[in-house]
Amino acid sequence: MLYREAGQFKSTYGEDQQIFPIRQERIAVALLLVVAFVVVPMVANQYWLSAILTPFLIFALAALGLNILTGYAGQLSLGTAAFMAVGAFMAYNFVLRMPWLGAIASFILAGICAAAVGIVFGLPSLRIKGFYLAVATLACQFFVLWAIQRIGWFTNDSATGVITAQAIEILGYAFDSPERKYVLTLAIVAVLALLAKNLMRSGTGRAFMAVRDMDVAASVIGIPMMQTKLLAFAISSFYCGVAGALYAYTYLGTVEPEAFTLDLSFRILFMIIIGGVGSILGSFLGAAFITLLPIFLSVLFGAASHTFGLDISHAIVSNIELMIFGGLIIFFLIVEPHGLARLWQIAKEKLRLWPFPH
Amino acid sequence: MNRIAIALTALAVGAAGFSGAAVAQAKEQFIPANGYWVGPYAPGGSGFFAGMIDYMTVINERDGGVNGVKLTWEKCETEYNNARGVECYERSKNKGPTGATVIHPLSTGITYSIIEKATADKIPVISMGYGRTDAADGRVFPYIFPLITTYWSQNTAKIKFIGQKEGGMDKLKGKKIVNLYHDSAYGKETIPVLDVQAKKYGFQITHIAVPHPGNEQQSQWLQIRQQRPDWVILRGWGVMNPTAIKTAARTGFPREKILGVWWSGAEEDVIPAGDAAKGYYAAAFNLPGTNHPVMKEVLKHVYGKGKGEFDDKSRIGSIYHTRGVVAGIITVEAIRTAQAKFGKGNAITGEQMRWGIENLNLDAKRLKELGASDLMQPLKVSCKDHEGGGAVKFMQWDGRKWNVVSGWIESDQSIVRPMIEESAAQYAKEKGIKPRDC
Numbered sequence: 081m082l083y084r085e086a087g088q089f090k091s092t093y094g095e096d097q098q099i100f101p102i103r104q105e106r107i108a109v110a111l112l113l114v115v116a117f118v119v120v121p122m123v124a125n126q127y128w129l130s131a132i133l134t135p136f137l138i139f140a141l142a143a144l145g146l147n148i149l150t151g152y153a154g155q156l157s158l159g160t161a162a163f164m165a166v167g168a169f170m171a172y173n174f175v176l177r178m179p180w181l182g183a184i185a186s187f188i189l190a191g192i193c194a195a196a197v198g199i200v201f202g203l204p205s206l207r208i209k210g211f212y213l214a215v216a217t218l219a220c221q222f223f224v225l226w227a228i229q230r231i232g233w234f235t236n237d238s239a240t241g242v243i244t245a246q247a248i249e250i251l252g253y254a255f256d257s258p259e260r261k262y263v264l265t266l267a268i269v270a271v272l273a274l275l276a277k278n279l280m281r282s283g284t285g286r287a288f289m290a291v292r293d294m295d296v297a298a299s300v301i302g303i304p305m306m307q308t309k310l311l312a313f314a315i316s317s318f319y320c321g322v323a324g325a326l327y328a329y330t331y332l333g334t335v336e337p338e339a340f341t342l343d344l345s346f347r348i349l350f351m352i353i354i355g356g357v358g359s360i361l362g363s364f365l366g367a368a369f370i371t372l373l374p375i376f377l378s379v380l381f382g383a384a385s386h387t388f389g390l391d392i393s394h395a396i397v398s399n400i401e402l403m404i405f406g407g408l409i410i411f412f413l414i415v416e417p418h419g420l421a422r423l424w425q426i427a428k429e430k431l432r433l434w435p436f437p438h
Numbered sequence: 439m440n441r442i443a444i445a446l447t448a449l450a451v452g453a454a455g456f457s458g459a460a461v462a463q464a465k466e467q468f469i470p471a472n473g474y475w476v477g478p479y480a481p482g483g484s485g486f487f488a489g490m491i492d493y494m495t496v497i498n499e500r501d502g503g504v505n506g507v508k509l510t511w512e513k514c515e516t517e518y519n520n521a522r523g524v525e526c527y528e529r530s531k532n533k534g535p536t537g538a539t540v541i542h543p544l545s546t547g548i549t550y551s552i553i554e555k556a557t558a559d560k561i562p563v564i565s566m567g568y569g570r571t572d573a574a575d576g577r578v579f580p581y582i583f584p585l586i587t588t589y590w591s592q593n594t595a596k597i598k599f600i601g602q603k604e605g606g607m608d609k610l611k612g613k614k615i616v617n618l619y620h621d622s623a624y625g626k627e628t629i630p631v632l633d634v635q636a637k638k639y640g641f642q643i644t645h646i647a648v649p650h651p652g653n654e655q656q657s658q659w660l661q662i663r664q665q666r667p668d669w670v671i672l673r674g675w676g677v678m679n680p681t682a683i684k685t686a687a688r689t690g691f692p693r694e695k696i697l698g699v700w701w702s703g704a705e706e707d708v709i710p711a712g713d714a715a716k717g718y719y720a721a722a723f724n725l726p727g728t729n730h731p732v733m734k735e736v737l738k739h740v741y742g743k744g745k746g747e748f749d750d751k752s753r754i755g756s757i758y759h760t761r762g763v764v765a766g767i768i769t770v771e772a773i774r775t776a777q778a779k780f781g782k783g784n785a786i787t788g789e790q791m792r793w794g795i796e797n798l799n800l801d802a803k804r805l806k807e808l809g810a811s812d813l814m815q816p817l818k819v820s821c822k823d824h825e826g827g828g829a830v831k832f833m834q835w836d837g838r839k840w841n842v843v844s845g846w847i848e849s850d851q852s853i854v855r856p857m858i859e860e861s862a863a864q865y866a867k868e869k870g871i872k873p874r875d876c
Contacts, residue, residue, distance in 0.1 A: 127531075130524075135521060239627070240623040240627050241622075241626055244869070336547060339547075395484055398475040399475075
């Protein structure tokens with residue numbers, strides 16, 4: 081009833097090609113941004129900002145990066161955490177060694193370093209595909225961590241390999257409280273998500289998808305294989321690198337190389353599988369699912385045992401949480417193999433017909 | 439599908455609401471139990487927090503709390519994961535009438551992650567026998583307490599013990615020692631102090647890393663066999679420990695020449711290795727057993743009333759369990775000290791708790807009153823020295839239980855303290871912290 085495009089006429093190409101062609105969607109997105117930028121920092125408490133929303137945004141950005149590579153360009157990668165590590169440690173080094181750069185420039189340079197590493201480890205993709213490529217990107221995962229742990233320069237010769245992120249200051253404005261860190265993260269993620277959305281609607285994005293769908297056909301119609309694949313690796317690694325820098329600077333504050341293990345790469349891969357492969361929105365939904373659900377389950381069980389006075393051993397509760405989490409993943413994959421983003425799309429289609437489906 | 443989704447959402451919203459509301463009651467002291475009960479390190483986490491909670495139950499059941507203030511706690515699962523640890527910290531810090539009193543992260547990584555947050559929130563962090571070593575300089579780290587002994591102190595005691603076994607510190611000259619470490623912040627922490635000691639005593643040190651989680655060590659032990667060291671220091675954690683002992687047995691390295699840190703020296707670390715572990719040494723800052731008077735109190739007031747944390751009674755009195763009891767004693771005594779200054783019978787804040795820990799003095803007399811004379815060493819904390827104790831005992835596994843084979847071996851503060859102060863000063867400089875006057 082409310083969500084209907086009847087009566088909205090498009091008279092120019094520009095109107096026809098905008099990101100959100102339906103007016104209701106534009107309003108909804110604008111409202112969402114206002115809520116995220118203005119209302120949330122005012123009402124949310126520290127717990128929500130620093131333990132839930134900030135990590136959610138950072139993981140969404142990393143998932144978005146992987147989605148560009150795996151979802152749009154069809155190149156399976158298990159090196160996501162390594163690219164994040166490059167971003168985190170290079171951002172630290174840029175701020176440390178070139179303090180005049182400022183935080184934002186350091187984050188961007190860190191992302192560019194990650195992109196360079198991505199291009200190097202993307203080279204095998206010119207020859208090998210699918211699972212074999214995934215195994216090749218594993219090399220990146222192990223090599224990068226090895227280098228960070230062994231070469232003292234990356235950690236400024238810290239004996240333990242732990243780095244402590246410096247304070248962030250942009251144009252004389254210190255981002256030190258959870259609210260400010262959240263807003264900074266949100267701003268970076270919003271800009272990068274918008275860029276990604278537009279990129280995927282451009283010729284480059286279409287070239288990515290052509291390579292994904294059938295690379296032989298793509299090269300026949302004149303898409304340069306090497307350039308396209310390496311560009312996908314570069315852009316994807318850039319996003320992951322910025323996510324890594326944010327992980328160090330706006331989320332944890334101290335980072336050890338062990339934070340970026342293969343486990344994290346898998347988690348981000350699961351995020352895009354659950355959220356929706358080849359979907360910008362899916363990256364956010366998947367990140368929300370994987371990072372927030374375990375916390376909700378643990379709070380939920382705490383609340384349940386408190387309210388009903390259940391006396392279950394905590395070890396059992398912790399294990400049940402993991403089981404339920406695993407069960408829900410399987411449930412969602414069976415119900416909708418194309419991810420939560422597809423569920424959202426179906427819901428929107430239904431909503432268009434509601435309340436008169438016939 | 440829709441109904442399920444609605445139900446899930448409703449539950450989620452309910453849970454979120456619950457997490458925000460703190461149950462406020464006066465005369466309660468809230469101590470979070472942010473630990474881990476699942477995953478590869480669960481034996482350590484579940485044992486430690488069982489001990490701490492059991493001791494706090496004794497105080498509630500026997501004494502009705504600390505001067506009438508009941509101790510309360512809530513468990514939060516960190517999975518030994520830094521991100522979850524930070525989440526638990528944020529969740530627990532405002533609970534109870536005065537917020538979180540003190541945090542025991544039981545993870546070096548999580549300790550690192552919350553140092554700045556806890557300092558800003560004025561909540562003390564006790565990292566007993568782990569964590570950031572240079573935090574022992576209380577002038578730079580006012581809210582962080584690596585109590586009893588730091589990794590570096592332990593390490594000097596360990597070299598002293600090896601010296602004793604070799605027949606004098608001068609005999610260490612020309613000896614070969616391998617430091618087999620877990621490749622993490624925790625594992626790497628002692629490399630600098632070992633290098634300093636190697637130079638001082640003239641032994642040769644080789645650092646060999648074992649990647650997390652450490653369930654495959656064939657190549658490392660092959661390397662050790664080639665080197666033929668006189669001693670191997672095992673700086674392991676979790677599954678890495680039994681694997682190291684088993685692999686040592688397979689490659690024919692004598693277990694009597696392996697010396698573990700205290701995170702490699704629990705029953706859970708040697709029992710899976712079976713007979714291979716016989717003769718293996720490990721350090722300890724607390725001793726196992728149920729014969730200590732305080733452990734008898736735990737048995738009487740907690741397990742006697744069916745309120746104990748362990749379902750498996752055989753774990754009572756294990757190393758991790760008594761370590762948790764030591765943590766409980768320190769926590770309760772610090773609360774008592776703080777109450778003596780800020781008002782008996784009142785719940786104290788984190789800031790007051792910090793004063794309590796900083797002025798904690800557990801001398802031999804007080805330990806005897808508590809029934810913990812043989813369980814732990816005397817402890818005196820000060821504003822400058824956030825470590826307090828510093829001595830270590832060594833135990834040997836005989837295939838069935840740990841036997842104490844040394845007295846309290848004092849650490850060498852002439853090596854450790856200057857390194858701590860130098861490292862802390864560097865941190866202060868990086869962070870722009872002005873050290874306090876003590």
